[in-house]
Amino acid sequence: MTAAIQVNAVEKSFGNVQIIRDLNLSVAKGERHAIIGPNGAGKSTTFNLISGHIKPTSGEIRLNGEVTSGLRPFEINRRGLSRSFQVTNVFARMTVWENVRCAVLWATGHRYAFWKNVDTLPEVKQRTAQILDEIHLSHRRDVPAGLLTYAEQRELEIGITIAGGASVIMLDEPTAGMSHAETERAVALIRRLTEGRTLVIVEHDMSVVFGLADRISVLVYGHIIASGTPEEIRGNPKVKEAYLGEEVD
Amino acid sequence: MSNAAIPTSAAAKEESASALSFYGIWLIAAAALVVLPLIFSSGGSLTSFSLIGIAIIFALSYNILLGQTGLLSFGHAVQYGLGGFLAVHAMNAVASHNWPIPLPVIPLVGGIGGMAFALLVGWVMTKRAGTVFAMISLGIGELVASSSLILRSVFGGESGITTDRTSLMPLFGWTFGPQIQVYYLIAFWVMISAIAMYALTRTPLGRICNAVRDNPERVEFIGYDPHVVRYLAYMFAGFFAGIAGGLTAINFEIANSAYLGATQSGLVLFSAFIGGTAYFFGPILGAILVTYLQLGLTNVTSVWQLYFGIIFIAIVMFAPGGIAGILMKHRPLIRAGTLRFVIPSYLVAAIPTLALALGIILTIETVARFSGGDAINLFGIPFAATAPTTWVTAAVLLVGGFLVARITWRRIAEAWDRAATVARDRGYLA
Incomplete structure (x- = not known):
C-alpha cells in the first residue's frame, strides 16, 4: 500500500x-x-x-x-492535504461561519465562481453547519473570528483545517497554550474529527x-x-x- | 420536537423579513434616482447628480480592491481613464459608420476597455499584495498618464479627444442631448453596477476575496491561489472603473489625460476611505460627500484641496472606519435601545466642535487671502484677512473651541462606555 x-x-x-x-x-x-x-x-x-x-x-x-x-x-x-498552524491563523474580520464556509468552497467545487450566490448553495450551507456543529461553535457563528476566545480560535483553526475534507490532516501544536480541561476537550475533538483520515x-x-x-x-x-x-x-x-x-x- | 420547530419558523420569518428590507433598500434607491431630478430640476443640480452617480460607480469599483480584497491601489484612474478613451473612440466610430448601436451601450465598451487593460497588466501587478502592489499601481498610473500625452493619435495629446453623444442613433426618441437624459442614462448604470458589485460580494469569489484580504497565507491552505483571486478582483474593479470612465466620457463628450492621472486616482481612494471601506455602502457615501464638496467648495474657496486633506487626516486618525464605520458602530446601540445614552453628549460636543471647525476655517482663509485676496465671508459674516480682529477671533475659536471640545469629547467616550456596557449585557454587542 x-x-x-x-x-x-x-x-x-x-x-x-x-x-x-x-x-x-x-x-x-x-x-x-x-x-x-x-x-x-x-x-x-x-x-x-x-x-x-x-x-x-x-x-x-x-x-x-x-x-x-x-x-x-x-x-x-x-x-488532499490540509494543515493547521501553531499560531492561530484565521480570517479575523470574517465571522466564524464565513471562516469555515471559505474552507468548504473549493472542496465543493465552487472555486472562483462569481455567478453563484454563496448564501444559497445547499451543500456548502449544510457542510458548514455540520463542521460548526462538530467544533461546537454553532452558537458563535456570527461573531468575527478575531473576537473569539483563544480556545475557540484554536477550535476554529481545526475546523478550517478539516472543512475541505482532506484525507491527510496535519495539526501543528493544536493544544498549545490551552488549559488542562481545554486540552482534553481538544483531544477528544481531534480524535473524533480525524476518524478515518490520516x-x-x-x-x-x-x-x-x-x-x-x-x-x-x-x-x-x-x-x-x-x-x-x-x-x-x-x-x-x-x-x-x-x-x-x-x-x- | 416542538421546541425545535419554533426557532426554525422564527428564523424563517427573520430571513424573509431581512430579504424584504434588503430588496426594499434597492427599490428605494432606484425610486430616489428616478425622483431626484424631478425635485431638483435646475441644470446645476442635474450636472451634480450626474457626477455623483459616476463617482459612486468609480468608488465602489475601487472598493472591490481596497475594502474587499485588501489591495491599496494608487492608480485606479488608469482603468477609468482608458475606459473613457475607449468609449469616446467607440462613439466616434459608431457615429461615423452609422452603426445601429445606441448610446446606453457605450459604457459597456468602457468597462471592457478597463477590464482588458487589467487583464493585460494585472497578472504581474497582483503577484504580491501590500506595498509591492501599491508601488506598481503608482508606477503604472504614471506610465499610462504620461504616455497619454505622448501617444497623440490615441489620446489626442493635451487637448484630448472629443465626441458628440447626440451623433449616435436615438433610443425611443431620446437623443441624449439634454442633461436630464444623460442623468437617467447614468442613473441606470449606477443601479446596474451597484447591484452587480453587491452581488459579486455574495459569490464564492467575493468571499474568497475577503479571505485573501484578511489572511492570504491561510487562503493557500484551503485550496485557493491568492494570486488568481487578486487578479480576478483586479479585473472586476477595472471593468466597473471602465464603466464609470465611459459615463464620464458621455457626460463631458471628451476624454483627456486628466482622467488617467494621479489626482483622479487619489480622489477615488479618498472617496472610498472617507465613506468607509469595510461596508459595501461606505464608498457610496464617500463618493456623494466628496463630489458634493468638490463641486461646492471650489466655488467658495481657492484652497479647497487643503480642506480635503484635513478631512482625510481627521478620518484616518479618528475614524478609520469612515462614515459608514461611524454609522454602523451605532447599530448595536440602537438595537439595545441605549442610543439615548450618547445622543445628549453628541449635542453638547457639537457646539465647541463647530467653534473649533470655524476657527480652523477662519485661520486657513486668513492665511490664504492675506496677500491680496478678497474678503472672507463665513456663513454671512464678513471678515478681513488683514484685520487683527479677524486673527483674534480665529485664535479664540481655535484654541477655546479645542479646549472645550476636548472635555466634551471625553464625555462622549464615557457615555459610549456606558451605552456599550449595557448593550453588551443585553447581548447586542460582542
Missing part, C-alpha cells in the same frame, strides 16, 4: 544553516502519527516542507504516492501524544532518530538519551 505521506532524504538549508538533514518519514494511510522533539528540532519546518509552505533544498516528498515537493500549498491542498500532529504535551498517536517519530536536530509505536519509542534508549529523559517512564 502506498503511504499517505512519504518523505525521502529531504534536506533544507536556510543559507549556510542546515535545518533538516536527511529526513525520512513514512505515514501510512489512516494512521495517527505524532512528531515530537525538543525545541528547534525542525518540527514546524517539517510541517512547512510537507504542506508546501517552503520547498526542500533536496529530496522528495510524496502525498498518496504522488510527488508534491515543489508544488505550491494550494496545489498540495487540492490533492493525522500528523506536532505536540509538546506528552500525554496528548501517547494518548492519541498510533506511531511516533522523534525529530532531533532536523533528523528523525526513531520511528515506532508509543511502546517502542518509550523503550528506545536513543530517544531516552536524546530527548525524553525522565519525562516518560
Whole structure:
C-alpha cells in the first residue's frame, strides 16, 4: 500500500544553516502519527516542507504516492492535504461561519465562481453547519473570528483545517497554550474529527501524544532518530538519551 | 420536537423579513434616482447628480480592491481613464459608420476597455499584495498618464479627444442631448453596477476575496491561489472603473489625460476611505460627500484641496472606519435601545466642535487671502484677512473651541462606555 505521506532524504538549508538533514518519514494511510522533539528540532519546518509552505533544498516528498515537493500549498491542498498552524491563523474580520464556509468552497467545487450566490448553495450551507456543529461553535457563528476566545480560535483553526475534507490532516501544536480541561476537550475533538483520515500532529504535551498517536517519530536536530509505536519509542534508549529523559517512564 | 420547530419558523420569518428590507433598500434607491431630478430640476443640480452617480460607480469599483480584497491601489484612474478613451473612440466610430448601436451601450465598451487593460497588466501587478502592489499601481498610473500625452493619435495629446453623444442613433426618441437624459442614462448604470458589485460580494469569489484580504497565507491552505483571486478582483474593479470612465466620457463628450492621472486616482481612494471601506455602502457615501464638496467648495474657496486633506487626516486618525464605520458602530446601540445614552453628549460636543471647525476655517482663509485676496465671508459674516480682529477671533475659536471640545469629547467616550456596557449585557454587542 502506498503511504499517505512519504518523505525521502529531504534536506533544507536556510543559507549556510542546515535545518533538516536527511529526513525520512513514512505515514501510512489512516494512521495517527505524532512528531515530537525538543525545541528547534525542525518540527514546524517539517510541517512547512510537507504542506508546501517552503520547498526542500533536496529530496522528495510524496502525498498518496504522488510527488508534491515543489508544488505550491494550494496545489498540495487540492490533492488532499490540509494543515493547521501553531499560531492561530484565521480570517479575523470574517465571522466564524464565513471562516469555515471559505474552507468548504473549493472542496465543493465552487472555486472562483462569481455567478453563484454563496448564501444559497445547499451543500456548502449544510457542510458548514455540520463542521460548526462538530467544533461546537454553532452558537458563535456570527461573531468575527478575531473576537473569539483563544480556545475557540484554536477550535476554529481545526475546523478550517478539516472543512475541505482532506484525507491527510496535519495539526501543528493544536493544544498549545490551552488549559488542562481545554486540552482534553481538544483531544477528544481531534480524535473524533480525524476518524478515518490520516493525522500528523506536532505536540509538546506528552500525554496528548501517547494518548492519541498510533506511531511516533522523534525529530532531533532536523533528523528523525526513531520511528515506532508509543511502546517502542518509550523503550528506545536513543530517544531516552536524546530527548525524553525522565519525562516518560 | 416542538421546541425545535419554533426557532426554525422564527428564523424563517427573520430571513424573509431581512430579504424584504434588503430588496426594499434597492427599490428605494432606484425610486430616489428616478425622483431626484424631478425635485431638483435646475441644470446645476442635474450636472451634480450626474457626477455623483459616476463617482459612486468609480468608488465602489475601487472598493472591490481596497475594502474587499485588501489591495491599496494608487492608480485606479488608469482603468477609468482608458475606459473613457475607449468609449469616446467607440462613439466616434459608431457615429461615423452609422452603426445601429445606441448610446446606453457605450459604457459597456468602457468597462471592457478597463477590464482588458487589467487583464493585460494585472497578472504581474497582483503577484504580491501590500506595498509591492501599491508601488506598481503608482508606477503604472504614471506610465499610462504620461504616455497619454505622448501617444497623440490615441489620446489626442493635451487637448484630448472629443465626441458628440447626440451623433449616435436615438433610443425611443431620446437623443441624449439634454442633461436630464444623460442623468437617467447614468442613473441606470449606477443601479446596474451597484447591484452587480453587491452581488459579486455574495459569490464564492467575493468571499474568497475577503479571505485573501484578511489572511492570504491561510487562503493557500484551503485550496485557493491568492494570486488568481487578486487578479480576478483586479479585473472586476477595472471593468466597473471602465464603466464609470465611459459615463464620464458621455457626460463631458471628451476624454483627456486628466482622467488617467494621479489626482483622479487619489480622489477615488479618498472617496472610498472617507465613506468607509469595510461596508459595501461606505464608498457610496464617500463618493456623494466628496463630489458634493468638490463641486461646492471650489466655488467658495481657492484652497479647497487643503480642506480635503484635513478631512482625510481627521478620518484616518479618528475614524478609520469612515462614515459608514461611524454609522454602523451605532447599530448595536440602537438595537439595545441605549442610543439615548450618547445622543445628549453628541449635542453638547457639537457646539465647541463647530467653534473649533470655524476657527480652523477662519485661520486657513486668513492665511490664504492675506496677500491680496478678497474678503472672507463665513456663513454671512464678513471678515478681513488683514484685520487683527479677524486673527483674534480665529485664535479664540481655535484654541477655546479645542479646549472645550476636548472635555466634551471625553464625555462622549464615557457615555459610549456606558451605552456599550449595557448593550453588551443585553447581548447586542460582542
